Amino acid sequence: MQEHLLGPMTCLLCDAPVKKWLTTTNGGVGPKENFDIFQCTNCFSTLINPVPVNLGIYYLDYHSIPKGSNWKRAVKACKNRLAVVNGYVGKSASILDVGAGSGTFVAAASENGHLTFAIEQDKSCRENIEVFMPGRVVEDLFAYDKKDFAVPDVVTLWHVFEHIPDPNDFLAQVSRIFPTTTKIIIEVPNAQSWLFKIMRSRWPHLDAPRHVFLPSKKGIECVAQRNGMRASRIRNRDNAAWAAFSLSHFGNRVGESRLVQICRRIVQILFTPFFFLETGIQSSTSTYLLVRDPK
Numbered sequence: 001m002q003e004h005l006l007g008p009m010t011c012l013l014c015d016a017p018v019k020k021w022l023t024t025t026n027g028g029v030g031p032k033e034n035f036d037i038f039q040c041t042n043c044f045s046t047l048i049n050p051v052p053v054n055l056g057i058y059y060l061d062y063h064s065i066p067k068g069s070n071w072k073r074a075v076k077a078c079k080n081r082l083a084v085v086n087g088y089v090g091k092s093a094s095i096l097d098v099g100a101g102s103g104t105f106v107a108a109a110s111e112n113g114h115l116t117f118a119i120e121q122d123k124s125c126r127e128n129i130e131v132f133m134p135g136r137v138v139e140d141l142f143a144y145d146k147k148d149f150a151v152p153d154v155v156t157l158w159h160v161f162e163h164i165p166d167p168n169d170f171l172a173q174v175s176r177i178f179p180t181t182t183k184i185i186i187e188v189p190n191a192q193s194w195l196f197k198i199m200r201s202r203w204p205h206l207d208a209p210r211h212v213f214l215p216s217k218k219g220i221e222c223v224a225q226r227n228g229m230r231a232s233r234i235r236n237r238d239n240a241a242w243a244a245f246s247l248s249h250f251g252n253r254v255g256e257s258r259l260v261q262i263c264r265r266i267v268q269i270l271f272t273p274f275f276f277l278e279t280g281i282q283s284s285t286s287t288y289l290l291v292r293d294p295k
């Protein structure tokens, strides 16, 4: 049994009281434990409580680094994220990608004329990024702050924000370190997704305890406002594939065969077109743009 720390019984985003909603089992790497999910009485965002003290053990073998043609395919698959940055920030932007993983997005952004920097906690992922972006990847925001890097036009978090134990503190740090001109793009599973309401504890995007919380649109707006930012929902064509992921990737996925992985992927591809119709407040995943007014 891992050591757990009982957190506050208030929403991580809007600070309103939360109430117990359901219990889920870790379907990913790490100990197969149950986690209680609480729901905010104001914004309907969710959080897990208690939170494991050592979250690191739920990330062992979590990251995979694609090689050869798989790497090229994964970099190419970042085209929709690039379209979001090009459209809402601009071409030739300076980008800080937080939770860069293997680095496929920063690789794609570099190839497309952006000046990229990365923050990644996993050592083997950082080593992979170092190969094509030497000297421009660090472990955390504190390390980034100490370097003499360019001021980012945008900080991106692609399915990363929900992994951060204190999202309000993270945005406060971003506000403190970067000028008001720096925008933030956050893509997250949506706590108010209609599929979440149907699949409940079996919804793959719940992913406890790696996803410490899941935000609703109102939750993102609240936490943005607490840090002097304004949030608006923006469109990313990837949202459809992430919705189809809900149907193709449920259940325990540790140690499954290559064949099962391929079948899941095919189901995801087949279902994706249907989810292009999915819009609005009940979508499976949402992308947000956070901006600040000049002081």
Ligand SMILES: [Zn+2]
Pocket (backbone or CB within 6 Å): 011, 012, 013, 014, 015, 016, 040, 041, 042, 043, 044, 045, 219
């Ligand atoms: Zn809330």
